[in-house]
Amino acid sequence: MTPVQLLDPEGELHPHPDWPLDISPELCRDFYRRMRLARQLDQEALALQRQGELGLWLQSLGQEASQIGSIMAMRPTDYVFPSYREQAAALCRGITPAELLVQWRGNKNSGWDAEQYRFHIYTLVLAAQLPHATGYAMGVQRDGADEVVLAYFGDGASSEGDANEAFNWAAAADVPLLFFCQNNQWAISTPTRTQMRTPLHQRAAGFGLDAHVVDGNDVLAVHAVTSGVVQNIRSGGGPAFIEALTYRMAGHSTSDDPGRYRTDSELDSWRTRDPIARLEMLLEKQGWADEEFRAEIDEECRILAVTTRSVCRDLPLGDFTALFDTVLAEPTPLLTDQRRQYGEFVASFEE
Ligand SMILES: Cc1ncc(C[n+]2csc(CCOP(=O)(O)OP(=O)(O)O)c2C)c(N)n1
Ligand SMILES: [Mg+2]
Structure with a gap:
């Protein structure tokens, strides 16, 4: 299967017959704004960790398109199970910087009300959220609720027994669940190529899941595919799996030094596929972003940065x-x- 791509790294559009999407200036500007804000938050949190204000932070740098393209295809009432670096998605649900940071300052096990945002607490035990999501989706099915469940996880987590049990269980029980794998090429220092022999989306199809692969750095493709797949789940089509091919541009966490196990040239090759840069090129080519729009986004990012720093320092130290x-x-x-x-x-x- 070839990964679905609608927007290439040069900012050129390639409509796909199977994955229609109304690519309006408003949609592109909205995605661009959300990705810029997510990246800004990530950068501030990294700096706060380096200054000793946070114990740890796991960046979503490079994965903004995968997270934003997918979560924006869900209804606000659809329940989401994240792993631990889904802050780009969390921001789209309205979770605040303070609620995101408090856990990493060591004050609480989680900072937000999962029920309020329909966004579960972060799960650090790899893949544990996948059987949870499957069980939750069985409840949705039994209640006859009009709800689709979304579960995020990584390429590394897919090696866990929990993940494979969840894939089989979800398929056998035919629950309304979307497994969304951000294949960012690395599980700390283990590259995907040494961790599996069969591409993830192929393995998923073997379990009986409706499986797809998408360019995870193309927010439009991620959005189009997720929207189509979720529509199918909602109309009774059964559970699905999307493998989003993306890249973790930062270290695994602030405790990790990726220079120990990967090359600068690898990072450089992914930099040319940056999800924000390519959308910016599209906006530029189409004349969809004027000076006023750019200034507005810059200002919003500046305010988010200031707010993030001040709310973090105001958080009490943990007991x-x-x-x-x-x-x-x-x-x-x-x-x-x-x-x-x-x-x-x-x-x-x-x-
Ligand atoms: C059950 C379990 N085993 C090991 C770990 C240690 N660990 C934390 S993150 C990680 C790598 C996960 O990689 P991946 O699933 O690809 O997610 P990514 O961090 O790349 O987003 C490992 C091995 C853990 N948290 N839980
Ligand atoms: Mg990974």
Whole structure:
């Protein structure tokens, strides 16, 4: 299967007969604005981590088209299960910078109300969200609700038993679920090519999922394919799988140094396929972005950056001993003792 592409890296449009999309100036400007804001937030969070304000951050740099093109194809009432770097998608649901950062400042296990935003908490245990999403989608099916479930995960997570069980279970139970794999070519330092022998979308088809592959750096293609696939799921067509071919342009996390395991030339080759740059070229060629529009976006990004920095610094520092309170409903003597020991350890540091 050839990855679906509507907008090439030079900013040229190539309409696809199977994946129609009304490519209006408004749609392109909206996607461009969302991608710029996501990238800005990511950059600020990275800087905040480097300044010691956050413990960790996992960038979505390079994956904005995959996330925004897909989430914007869902209804706000459709429930989403993310992994841990879906902040570009989270922003589209209205989740605020403070709600996104609080977890990485170590204050809480998650910063947002999953039910309010129909966006589950981040899951750091690889692929654990996929059986959760499948079970949730079985509930949707039994309730007869008009809802489609979207589950994000990575190429590396696809190697987990949980992922493969979820694919089979979802297909066998015929639930309204879309598995959306951001194949960003790397699972920390393990490249996709050493992790599997069969392309992911082919494996998915083997499970009986309606499987597709798309250029994940082309927001228009991601949007067109996701919209079509979701429409099919909603009308009873059964679960589906989209493999979005993209690239993690940053390190795995702020604790990772990708220079240890990949080359600059690889990164450079993906830079030429940057999702934001190609949409910018399209806007330019079509004359869909004037000075006023550009100035507006720059200003919005500037305000987001300032806000992100100030809300982060205003977040109280975490009470780490509280972690012990949410392990079990009733404390055990062992937990109580560990909580006390940890409290003493933390108190032993000077300010
Ligand atoms: C069950 C489990 N095993 C190992 C890890 C450690 N780990 C965290 S992220 C990661 C790589 C994941 O790669 P991928 O699924 O491709 O997602 P990406 O980080 O590239 O978005 C690993 C091995 C984990 N979090 N959970
Ligand atoms: Mg990956």
